[in-house]
Amino acid sequence: xxxxxxxxxxxxxxxxxxxxxxxxxxxxxxxxxxxxxxxxxxxxxxxxxxxxxxxxxxxxxxxxxxxxxxxxxxxxxxxxxxxxxxxxxxxxxxxxxxxxxxxxxxxxxxxxxxxxxxxxxxxxxxxxxxxxxxxxxxxxxxxxxxxxxxxxxxxxxxxxxxxxxxxxxxxxxxxxxxxxxxxxxxxxxxxxxxxxxxxxxxxxxxxxxxxxxxxxxxxxxxxxxxxxxxxxxxxxxxxxxxxxxxxxxxxxxxxxxxxxxxxxxxxxxxxxxxxxxxxxxxxxxxxxxxxxxxxxxxxx
Ligand code: CP
Ligand code: NVA
Numbered sequence: 048x049x050x051x052x053x054x055x056x057x058x059x060x061x062x063x064x065x066x067x068x069x070x071x072x073x074x075x076x077x078x079x080x081x082x083x084x085x086x087x088x089x090x091x092x093x094x095x096x097x098x099x100x101x102x103x104x105x106x107x108x109x110x111x112x113x114x115x116x117x118x119x120x121x122x123x124x125x126x127x128x129x130x131x132x133x134x135x136x137x138x139x140x141x142x143x144x145x146x147x148x149x150x151x152x153x154x155x156x157x158x159x160x161x162x163x164x165x166x167x168x169x170x171x172x173x174x175x176x177x178x179x180x181x182x183x184x185x186x187x188x189x190x191x192x193x194x195x196x197x198x199x200x201x202x203x204x205x206x207x208x209x210x211x212x213x214x215x216x217x218x219x220x221x222x223x224x225x226x227x228x229x230x231x232x233x234x235x236x237x238x239x240x241x242x243x244x245x246x247x248x249x250x251x252x253x254x255x256x257x258x259x260x261x262x263x264x265x266x267x268x269x270x271x272x273x274x275x276x277x278x279x280x281x282x283x284x285x286x287x288x289x290x291x292x293x294x295x296x297x298x299x300x301x302x303x304x305x306x307x308x309x310x311x312x313x314x315x316x317x318x319x320x321x322x323x324x325x326x327x328x329x330x331x332x333x334x335x336x337x338x339x340x341x342x343x344x345x346x347x
């Protein structure tokens with residue numbers, strides 16, 4: 048594994064190795080055992096969109112691993128004035144040991160990897176959010192002890208989260224059911240891959256998708272960069288919500304997950320969110336541990 052661009056680039060074995068290492072690093076951190084695997088190494092972090100979790104967990108993760116992290120905003124970089132990503136990649140490769148990038152186009156992340164000579168980590172694009180789903184899989188293993196045979200239901204937009212959950216869920220032996228309004232389906236090629244490689248469905252019917260689910264997952268109706276579509280999306284997504292009716296058809300011990308930030312009483316009711324706050328904030332914490340495992344795998 049040279050980069051983390053999207054989950055379908057990884058094998059089940061590679062994902063399992065990351066999750067096992069993440070469990071170990073979490074244990075070591077909780078027990079005061081230092082793990083300076085990346086002493087002297089520097090991660091550059093390019094953010095073209097806002098972030099709370101990704102920014103803080105990557106920066107803190109690098110410090111805990113004995114290295115350092117540089118926050119690079121497009122306002123400061125020449126990228127913001129039009130310097131091509133291909134040139135930026137080749138220059139930054141001479142200074143840094145790895146780059147984490149959050150941006151719009153998946154192609155930009157792929158170009159960084161193609162032209163640079165250091166590991167590139169996708170910290171979210173419009174297409175994928177692999178770091179989040181590694182933390183999600185880690186959390187599912189913590190709560191359920193396994194991923195194989197579990198049913199994961201995602202309710203909402205067929206966005207970056209849906210795409211990465213499909214890839215990660217199918218690779219880890221889960222059944223994946225997506226419920227989304229017509230016109231907001233996940234990536235077509237990825238859905239075809241999922242149908243060939245596992246148990247996958249995509250429907251407009253939330254209740255049928257959620258039936259017997261072990262894990263219920265949702266995300267915002269309008270993602271970063273879609274602020275102009277907010278009103279149209281609010282209308283289109285009415286009913287695409289994790290609420291008591293949805294919980295009633297899922298398994299009695301179903302987990303509820305959300306990548307955050309959450310919009311209460313839009314994609315999830317405040318009641319369901321608070322009832323499952325433990326899972327949701329363990330999931331947020333696990334961003335730190337899962338990403339530290341990715342950093343060690345790629346940069347050590
Ligand atoms: N879930 C997630 O990536 O959060 P941030 O946008 O705050 O980084
Ligand atoms: N789909 C959301 C995820 C945020 C972590 C977005 O792209 O804004």
